[in-house]
Amino acid sequence: MHRTTHWYRANMDAVFPARTREHVLDAVSAGVPLDTAMEEHDLPDEVAYGRARRDPTFRDRLYRALMDGRDPNLRHGRCVTYARDRCRCPECQATQPGCTAARRWLDAQHARAS
Numbered sequence: 291m292h293r294t295t296h297w298y299r300a301n302m303d304a305v306f307p308a309r310t311r312e313h314v315l316d317a318v319s320a321g322v323p324l325d326t327a328m329e330e331h332d333l334p335d336e337v338a339y340g341r342a343r344r345d346p347t348f349r350d351r352l353y354r355a356l357m358d359g360r361d362p363n364l365r366h367g368r369c370v371t372y373a374r375d376r377c378r379c380p381e382c383q384a385t386q387p388g389c390t391a392a393r394r395w396l397d398a399q400h401a402r403a404s
């Protein structure tokens with residue numbers, strides 16, 4: 291399972307190239323769930339999250355797109371919204387144990403705003 295960063299980067303660009311990333315980000319910010327947007331390209335959503343872990347620029351854009359595209363009629367930042375409504379916005383992701391990436395991103399947004 292252990293892969294070198296170099297191998298991983300080259301491979302990620304091959305399976306999830308810039309054009310595909312733009313397409314997915316556009317769809318997500320328009321309200322398409324990330325897993326559905328990725329399915330269109332025959333990719334699991336883990337590929338997007340994997341990219342986000344290693345690419346801070348993509349991470350920022352992905353979380354922003356998830357915020358833009360989330361359903362405004364839901365109450366976000368609750369486990370039930372994550373589990374029942376399947377919302378994957380950063381606030382709902384941050385309710386899940388182990389999802390520290392979303393929490394850190396939100397903290398950074400708050401720090402920037404204040």
Ligand SMILES: [Zn+2]
Nearest residue numbers: 366377379382
């Ligand atoms: Zn949410």
